[in-house]
Amino acid sequence: MPISPSSSAQTAREVVARRLRDLRREAGLTVTELAGRCGWHHAKTSRIENALTAPSTKDIRAWTSACGFADQEEDLVAQSLHAESMYTEWRHRVRSGLKQLQDSAVQFFHETRLFRVYSSSLVPGLLQTEGYAAGVLGISARFRDLPVDDSSEAARARVTRSGVVHEPGHRFVLVVEESALYYRVTDEDSMAAQLGYLLTVGALPQVSLGVIPSATQDRAQWPRETFHVYDDKLVSVELVSAQVRVTQPTEIELYLKAFEELRGMAVYGAEARGLILRAIEALR
Secondary structure, eight states: OOSOTTHHHHHHHHHHHHHHHHHHHHTTOOHHHHHHHHTSOHHHHHHHHTTSSOOOHHHHHHHHHHHTOGGGHHHHHHHHHHHHHTEEEHHHHTTTOHHHHHHTTHHHHHHOSEEEEEESSSOOGGGOOHHHHHHHHHHHHHHTTOSSOOHHHHHHHHHHHGGGGGSTTOEEEEEEEGGGGTOOSSOHHHHHHHHHHHHHHTTSTTEEEEEEOTTOOSOSSOOOOOEEEETTTEEEEEOSSEEEEEOOHHHHHHHHHHHHHHHHHOBOHHHHHHHHHHHHHTTO
8 A cells, every 4th residue: 555645646746846846947047036036935936846835826827937938837737736636635625515525526427437445434425325424424514613514415415426326337346344334323224224225236236345344364454544446547545634536557556456455355245245234233
């Protein structure tokens, strides 16, 4: 696994920083001279070149103009915006509400052919019922002190978005730790409905649902952070403070390797259903 799940974002920032530094050097400007032309303190130039501060679109335009490379402005702006989108704090993502966050991924879900999800703590969002999703999103709304709690509307939007599970042309490989089946994130009836739905959706031909038994011995992988792999192009990792988008091929390979090892420890079919039924029995 990657040493830091935000390393892809940092690497992308560093690429932009190096390009800006190279433009300054090609223009024959010192750090102080560039700062003078741009109208800011020379320390800002150093912070940008060392990838300690992300340049704004305005900063990049001033920089390329000062160096005489205005033709590279748009490419650098696009590259910088992409780098910043790879690591997004939840406080920015939920600014417009939890429902908007669910709606923002609808088109992306329709375009994705293969979904691979590992979850150590929750039923994956793609398989959540409305009651369970409302419990999860309600906890998130309270934790983040959102001014407006739209978790109920967001839960309905999440279930609507998850309708992609029933559309042709998609495959879903999902692995959960057995312990995730027991965490009471909502009331008993909603938990029972959620676990019952897993029995139904797990039987769909396009869905492979594996459960890693808590008693598994000689684990190849310990429980990891929840992550989603979309085709072979993007890994999304959920942290307490942020969502990390991993696009660097070498890191994606590590997540895929970890996923395959986790998937190899899971049980499927009748054995998985047995573990889910046991979790339902534990609700009584």
